[in-house]
Amino acid sequence: MDKIDYEILKELLIDCKQPVKQIAEKVNLSLSPVHERIRKMEKNGIIENYSVIVKLSELNFKLMVFMQIKLKQHQENLFEELEKEIKCFGEVLDGYFIAGDFDVILKVILKDMADYNDFILKRISKLTMIDNIKSSFVIKNILDEKNTNDILRPINLGVLINQNSKDY
Structure with a gap:
């Protein structure tokens, strides 16, 4: 290059x-x-593919949340199970296993606080390997000049559309 x-x-x-x-x-x-x-x-794999950047706020997804998750135990099978479950949540745009006070950090897109409440109570809190969740809410993306915020994977769009089809 x-x-x-x-x-x-x-x-x-x-x-x-x-x-x-x-x-x-x-x-x-x-x-x-x-x-x-x-x-x-x-x-040479430098360019892997071409994608579309979606302005999620225009689709009524206006609440960006970073969730820090602490697991009850550090066991390989729990990490694997959590990873499998998280991949099914279309609201999760990105996720990482991390070192420090928490084990996982997720970037989650939701419509509003009611949607956040449902996500916490009806979805993620059902995962038995989770001990604690700390959420931080994005006020403004300081690096993204176009304020598009996110790149969606096909699963994100499919799940988000299915969960919110009444709006379309």
């Missing part, structure tokens, strides 16, 4: 649907070398 590759990558991150011709003009190369560089980045 050289400086031009990084410039091409930056342009694709800004708008992956822009024509290669437009990218070529921005990096001062002709069409063919830019197209070849993009193909090489795809082949």
Whole structure:
């Protein structure tokens, strides 16, 4: 990867649907070398795929929550079971096993506090391996200039639409 590759990558991150011709003009190369560089980045796994960024607030999902979870015990089977369960929650946009006072941190998108209450009481608190949950609510994303906040995986969108189909 050289400086031009990084410039091409930056342009694709800004708008992956822009024509290669437009990218070529921005990096001062002709069409063919830019197209070849993009193909090489795809082949080498630098570009894994192209995706859509969804502005969830426009779909009425306005409450972003970071949940820190402490497990009752540190056993491999509990971590595996939690991971399996969490992957089924469409509201969970991202999740990590972490070191420190808590074992897991989840990034969760919900409509409002009532939705949060339902998620806590009817869904996540049913997971018996969880000992404690601490939630922090996002006021504003300070790094995302477009304030889009999230990249959805297909499971997120499917579950969110199914749970909230009455709104569509």
